[in-house]
Amino acid sequence: MPFEHQRHKPPRSLGRPRELLVVCAPLRSNVNLSRIVRAASCCGLDRILCTGQAKLDRKIARDGADAITIEVHRTLPPVLEKLRGDGYRLVGLEQTTDSKDIHGYRFERKTALVVGNERSGLTPEILRLLDDVVEIPVWGLPFSYNVATAMAMALYEYCRQWPA
Amino acid sequence: MPFEHQRHKPPRSLGRPRELLVVCAPLRSNVNLSRIVRAASCCGLDRILCTGQAKLDRKIARDGADAITIEVHRTLPPVLEKLRGDGYRLVGLEQTTDSKDIHGYRFERKTALVVGNERSGLTPEILRLLDDVVEIPVWGLPFSYNVATAMAMALYEYCRQWPA
Numbered sequence: 001m002p003f004e005h006q007r008h009k010p011p012r013s014l015g016r017p018r019e020l021l022v023v024c025a026p027l028r029s030n031v032n033l034s035r036i037v038r039a040a041s042c043c044g045l046d047r048i049l050c051t052g053q054a055k056l057d058r059k060i061a062r063d064g065a066d067a068i069t070i071e072v073h074r075t076l077p078p079v080l081e082k083l084r085g086d087g088y089r090l091v092g093l094e095q096t097t098d099s100k101d102i103h104g105y106r107f108e109r110k111t112a113l114v115v116g117n118e119r120s121g122l123t124p125e126i127l128r129l130l131d132d133v134v135e136i137p138v139w140g141l142p143f144s145y146n147v148a149t150a151m152a153m154a155l156y157e158y159c160r161q162w163p164a
Numbered sequence: 165m166p167f168e169h170q171r172h173k174p175p176r177s178l179g180r181p182r183e184l185l186v187v188c189a190p191l192r193s194n195v196n197l198s199r200i201v202r203a204a205s206c207c208g209l210d211r212i213l214c215t216g217q218a219k220l221d222r223k224i225a226r227d228g229a230d231a232i233t234i235e236v237h238r239t240l241p242p243v244l245e246k247l248r249g250d251g252y253r254l255v256g257l258e259q260t261t262d263s264k265d266i267h268g269y270r271f272e273r274k275t276a277l278v279v280g281n282e283r284s285g286l287t288p289e290i291l292r293l294l295d296d297v298v299e300i301p302v303w304g305l306p307f308s309y310n311v312a313t314a315m316a317m318a319l320y321e322y323c324r325q326w327p328a
Contacts, residue, residue, distance in 0.1 A: 003260035003291040011302045018303075039313050044303030063305035096167035103324050127167040136320070137327065138175045139182075139208030141227035149203050149316045152309075156300070156317040157324075160267050163301065 011044075015164045018044045019110040021088065022155075025076060025126065026052025027147065028118045034060035035148035036115075041067045043155045049112075051076055080114070080129045088112040092133040093154050094122050095144070099133040107158045118147050175208075179328045182208045183274040185252065186319075189240060189290065190216025191311065192282045198224035199312035200279075205231045207319045213276075215240055244278070244293045252276040256297040257318050258286050259308070263297040271322045282311050 022040050027033050033050065034057040040048055041064030054072045056065050073079050080090055089108045092099075093115050114130065116122035127133070136145060136153050145153070186204050191197050197214065198221040204212055205228030218236045220229050237243050244254055253272045256263075257279045278294065280286035291297070300309060300317050309317070 002288065003256065003258070003262055003294060003297045004288075005285060005291070006259045006261060006263075009259045009299075009302070009307070011304060011307050014303055035310065035313065038306065038310060041304045042302050042306070042309050046304075060310075063307075067305040092167070094167070095170045095173045097170060098167055099170075103327060121169060124166065124168075127169070130167060133167045135173075137323065138173070138206050139178055139323070140175060140205045141231040142202065142206070143173070143175055143227075145206050145316075146199065146202060146224075149199065149312070152313045152316045153320040156320055159301065159303070160321075163267060 012164070014044050017046060020045055020158055021047055021049060021083065021112045022151065023049045023076065023079065023112050023114045024051065025116045025122060030055050030057055031060060032118065032146070032148040036151050037061040037068055037070065038064040039148070039152045039155055040064065043159050047071065049073060049079055076126055077129060080112070080126070083112045089132065090114060090130045092122050092127065092130045093150055094133050095135045096127060096133045099135040102134040102136050102154065102157055105132070105134045107161050109162055111158065113151070113154055113158070115147055115151055176328070178208050181210060184209055184322055185211055185213060185247065185276040186315065187213045187240065187243065187276050187278045188215065189280045189286060194219050194221055195224060196282065196310070196312040200315050201225040201232055201234065202228040203312070203316045203319055204228065207323050211235065213237060213243055240290055241293060244276070244290070247276045253296065254278060254294045256286050256291065256294045257314055258297050259299045260291060260297045263299040266298040266300050266318065266321055269296070269298045271325050273326055275322065277315070277318055277322070279311055279315055
């Protein structure tokens, strides 16, 4: 029997709200930010913390723009300190010394996933505040994922570990 | 000791070439196609099969545009038949009847991952030719991932299962 379309199936339900937050350094591209918002909303997140201009393109973010609370902050370090106080593990997504392969990384349920600018990545000031840095393996050119692509992969991995 | 940047680390090496192919139905957006090309190239793929206009935006695809062979075909069904004959398992990325949750899906090494158009998805004609359909769980609005985001997640999962 052939497969038949079921576009926009009802979503899964979560046993309890996600305790995953996405935290974005100032991004160059609101397209990337908007893509992250749509993916995060699909994953059931309800809050994203941004810095910089942070204007959403609603054609890209779609209903994610309404489903998720977008908090815009002037600067990240105090936000990260606050999250740490609230019990979040601060996890950067980057290639650094001592970064851990995401394939073997066990996410804590209460995690803040921090991404940096497309060009400059996470600044030393932010790296200093993180508990862990995870990296996604790369096998080919251009040797780095687009920031929204990397975030999609990390969101996927978190949700795989914490499906409900 | 704080984490220190290592942008553009040398990539992982593959024990043998990837036997994963990406096959794209005609996409509305060459931005999406270009994003898929960059992600697939980063994952070590060396060949993508497309249909339709299939013009790359090199600012998005980056070096992936040169690292990967882009084959443009007029129509997919004969391409899929040929791949099946070459021993590839034909796996669609879609929400359908009998689609399998990607979290529990075991990819065969020799896989052709097939994605459909942003609006219409995979056509019945193509669905009829597939061995499996995998879907990525969705928990929130807009209840479907962007095609390039979904492909990034599926590429990630395949590479997690077949890291080398």
